[in-house]
Amino acid sequence: MAMAMATRPTRPAGPQAIPTLSAATVVRPRTLRCGVCAPAFINRRLVTYYSGGFIHLPYRQTRSPTMTPARASLYAEPSTPALPASGLQLDLPRTALVVTDPQIDFLSPQGATWEIFGASVTDNDTVAHIGQLLQAAKTAGITVAISPHYYYPSDDAWKFGGPLEQYMHSVGMFRRRGPLLLDEFAGSGADFLPAYQEHILDGRTVIASPHKIVGPESNDLALQLRKRGISQVMLAGMAANLCVEGHLRELIEQGFEVVVVRDATAGPRLPEGDGYLSALINFRFLASATWSTAEAVTALRGSQ
Numbered sequence: 001m002a003m004a005m006a007t008r009p010t011r012p013a014g015p016q017a018i019p020t021l022s023a024a025t026v027v028r029p030r031t032l033r034c035g036v037c038a039p040a041f042i043n044r045r046l047v048t049y050y051s052g053g054f055i056h057l058p059y060r061q062t063r064s065p066t067m068t069p070a071r072a073s074l075y076a077e078p079s080t081p082a083l084p085a086s087g088l089q090l091d092l093p094r095t096a097l098v099v100t101d102p103q104i105d106f107l108s109p110q111g112a113t114w115e116i117f118g119a120s121v122t123d124n125d126t127v128a129h130i131g132q133l134l135q136a137a138k139t140a141g142i143t144v145a146i147s148p149h150y151y152y153p154s155d156d157a158w159k160f161g162g163p164l165e166q167y168m169h170s171v172g173m174f175r176r177r178g179p180l181l182l183d184e185f186a187g188s189g190a191d192f193l194p195a196y197q198e199h200i201l202d203g204r205t206v207i208a209s210p211h212k213i214v215g216p217e218s219n220d221l222a223l224q225l226r227k228r229g230i231s232q233v234m235l236a237g238m239a240a241n242l243c244v245e246g247h248l249r250e251l252i253e254q255g256f257e258v259v260v261v262r263d264a265t266a267g268p269r270l271p272e273g274d275g276y277l278s279a280l281i282n283f284r285f286l287a288s289a290t291w292s293t294a295e296a297v298t299a300l301r302g303s304q
Contacts, residue, residue: 067124071123074277075277077284077290078284081284083284085289086257086288086289088257088288088289090232092140092141092142092300093229094229094230094231094232095143095230095232095233095234096142096144096145096225096228096230096232097133097142097143097144097145097234097236098146098147098225098233098234098235098237098247098251099130099133099144099146099147099237100146100147100149100237100238100244100247101148101174101237101243102130102146102148102192102196102238103148103149103174103192103193103238104188104190104192104193105173105174105189106121106238106239107121107126107130107193107238108193111189112171112172112173112189113168113171113268116268116269116270117239117268119269120240120267120276121266123266124264124265124266124276125263126266127195129236129263129264129293130196130236130237131195132264132293133234133236133261133264133293133296133297134200136296136297137234138199140300140301142300143206143230144199144204145206145207145208145221145225146192146206146208147210147211147216147237147243147247148174148190148208148211149173150175150176151169151173151174151176151212152176152177152178153177153178154178164213172189173189174189175188175189175190206224206228208220208224211243211246211247213246214242214243214247215243215246215247215250216247216250216251221247222250222254225256230256231255231257232257232258232259233256233257233258233259234259234261234291234296235247235248235251235259235260235261235287236260236261236264237264237265238265238266239267239275240266240267240275240280241268241275241276241278242267245282245283248283248286252286252287258286258287258288259287259290259291260287260289261290261291261292261293262280262283263292263293265279267279
């Protein structure tokens, strides 16, 4: 069956008392390839869309899992790492905090993807940690850059896409009415999390053009950083094994030293695997360093 990406759902308007779907029962993204009939998660409700119509399916209310000792041990940094340290020395005049996708659809229980990211966001206290990084970066006076993710009606003409893209388009993730239109943008899933807006919309933060899949190759982030004399990046945001890792890899290729703040991100939990765990492994191999939020904030304060 040919993939159809031309029709995307719109989310039901108005407040709704909708229970939370456990990450363990989420339908896998690769089942969303069919453009005729497929499950999707919209405003935290599991639906099936068929030829443009929606059939709402009830499901049981569950609680997100907490960070168990076993899971914490799985995510812990190795006590005796085999790889040598990079020797990174933070230099604030050439350092930027880069945050990918600090948007409602990722970070809020009202977001389109909370069913598969919410447990990890909660366990890592990701929302608070990103906020602490933004505050510390502003206090330190370093460059702050946001690499957002948006989709427009013109993107409906895409003819193909992988499982991740199929899922994102199916739930209407990061949907905007147009690149120059802000109609219905405020408070939508594409908007920045309200808690961050005082830092992001202060007139000094760099808001790059949107990336479209996972990496910054298609936006102006690297240009914006280079024009400001930046060569070191603290990287945080969403999602760990997707846009954060995609940005990490490209920024390294572009010659930046990159520190990933490992608890200021989160990943999906699906039958395909634990996205956060897979990202942590690659962060350790690729990044100049992986720090906790507490370590990153201390470094910003200590380098002033």
